[in-house]
Amino acid sequence: MATTIAQLTLTSSDLLSDNLAISSAATLTSAGNSTGLTHTEGLGRKTLASGHAQYVLFDGSDRTADKAHKIYLKNLSTTAAEYFLITLNGEDMGRLYAGDWAFFPWSSHDADNDIKIDPSADDMTLEYMLFTDD
């Protein structure tokens, strides 16, 4: 069993009239128990040249359904207008603009439940990582 801790901090001194400070820490565990996740695909990078719309980053058919997979994504672009559209089985999740990151669970509940990325420009690079109990 491994111990992997993900921590999120959201802060702002001027969004609201009082300071905003949200902090959460989660130990990444297997589905439904306290056993630490034991596998990772490591930190990777993918640069997409032209013609790579709807690139399959994580294939739903590669993973066992309803495990406790966790995905980290970051758009490494420094051009504010450039984004990756993140889709899940054809449904838009959202646009990850330059410098933005995302962290979310992934059910991979069937073969269609792919995580796809669609860059808004050529030669954009996404950093990604998968933690899993699969």
Next chain:
Amino acid sequence: MATTATLTIASSDIAGDPVSVSKTSTLSKAGSLNDLDQSTGLSRVHLRSATNKVLLAANAEGNNLAAKVYIINKSTDASLYLTVTINAQTIGKLYGGDFMFIPWSQTDTAASIEVAATNWTASTGDIPVEYALFHEDTDFLTNA
């Protein structure tokens, strides 16, 4: 009005070498360096339903504007989970203590974010859920 989001992921033993990821982003409006200036604030609900409930209702005016969603399952029971969906597509399950932070396109009014305490029963107790939305759409005034 800068709001920053920082993620750190650390493990000394999930791989042969330590994993250490630390990233900070400033929450900005779509395609610009202007800061997001709207927020629902941190909200809390107690889920006691195994069927989907709308947590954040998509607003057509928010289509492809920048929005960031934070959700955490505050249950201390590792077996109690939330199923999080967008337009009926399951993103994943948040087990007790798990959180997520994602961009949200609100592609259409069907793209609401819904949650269900899928394995909830009257005997398991409620699942406390906290969430916050940071966004730029000024028409987003209510959620369900």
